[in-house]
Amino acid sequence: MSLRKLDIFSDLTAGFESGVNPYRDLLAAAHDLPLVSGPALREKRGAWRRFIAQHHPDFQIETAPLLLEIGCHNGGTLRELARTVPHGACLGIDMTFKRAVKTAQKAVESQLPNMWSILGNAAQLPQLFSPGELDGIVAFFPDPWNQKRHQKKNRLFSASFCQALYQMLREGGFFWVKTDDEDYHGEIVAAVQAFGGKPSLVPMPFVEKKQQYISTFERKFRAQKLPIYESFWVKLP
Ligand SMILES: C[S@@+](CC[C@H](N)C(=O)[O-])C[C@H]1O[C@@H](n2cnc3c(N)ncnc32)[C@H](O)[C@@H]1O
Known part of the structure; x- marks a missing residue:
């Protein structure tokens, strides 16, 4: 079973037998991890x-x-973000038990009190954040769903999702995307530009951009000398 289809507010561990996925069991038992999920x-x-x-x-x-x-x-x-923005708070969402738990464990190991993990399908984010609640959204190398057997309709960053993200940002907040997939990057750029035709999102350099935040996937793609497509927007009043 995939977590994708489950209601983010339900107990996500409930439908999975214990003893099969150690991270599911860790999540069910470790209430002291900085991980927020389910109810x-x-x-x-x-x-x-x-x-x-x-x-x-x-x-x-x-x-x-x-x-x-x-x-x-x-x-x-997320750990790099939390380190470079110590006065702020950094939340990360992922859809597998293993990744959500590992993220929370990193926060503990690195003694970062400003870093939390969220378990669930990001498609349900509009239920988790109210308009203007966020100061920045980072999405590095979202799954491209570009193979034939996959369907592009599975892509998370649809026009409506981008618009919902835009609403969750406060004025002055940023949205930062990197991907190895030129086509997906183009779709996201078009979606962001299409918000009612209002010039409310324009690319601007991120203050911490000198800090590169090279993700695991970026490292892999760089090693293969593959192109990386990147956009950064700031929400203007
Ligand atoms: C290609 S990996 C990129 C990981 C990381 N951002 C990086 O750049 O190294 C995509 C990540 O997004 C997560 N993911 C995919 N779809 C998701 C969704 N709908 N909600 C939450 N996480 C999702 C996957 O589990 C995986 O960890």
Whole structure:
């Protein structure tokens, strides 16, 4: 069974037998990991900042940036973000038990009180974040679904999803995409540009861009000398 189809607010461990996937069992048992999933996500929409401040006393509710990485894999990029934005909070969502747990374990190992993992299908993000709640969204190398047996319709970053992400950003917030797939990059650019024809998203350099945040997949593609397509937008008033 895939987590893709499950309601993000349901107990995702329930449908999976224990003793089969060690990360499912870790998730079911380890309540002290910085990992939010299932029913615990229910009241987070619009309340992430309060939740974070309860666990991270230095977090300034009104002003500290709240960043989200979609498809955070094993948490490597999220950890770099959390290190370079210590005054903010970094959330990463991924859809497998292993990756969500590994991300949370990285936060613990690295003693980063500003890093959390979320388990679930990112397609359901509009149920987790209210309009303007986020200061930045990072999506590096989303699954391209470009083989024949796959269908492009499985791509997460559809026009409607990009628009929903845009709504979750506050003014001044950023959306940063990297992919090895030129076609998918073009689709995302077109989607972002098409928001009602309003010039509300324009590419701008990210203040921390000198910090490269090379993800696991970027490292692989660079080693193969493959091209990488990247866009960065800031939401203007
Ligand atoms: C190709 S990997 C890229 C991982 C990482 N961002 C990087 O650049 O190294 C895509 C990641 O997105 C996750 N993913 C794919 N579809 C997802 C979805 N709908 N919701 C949450 N995570 C998803 C996968 O589990 C995987 O970790």
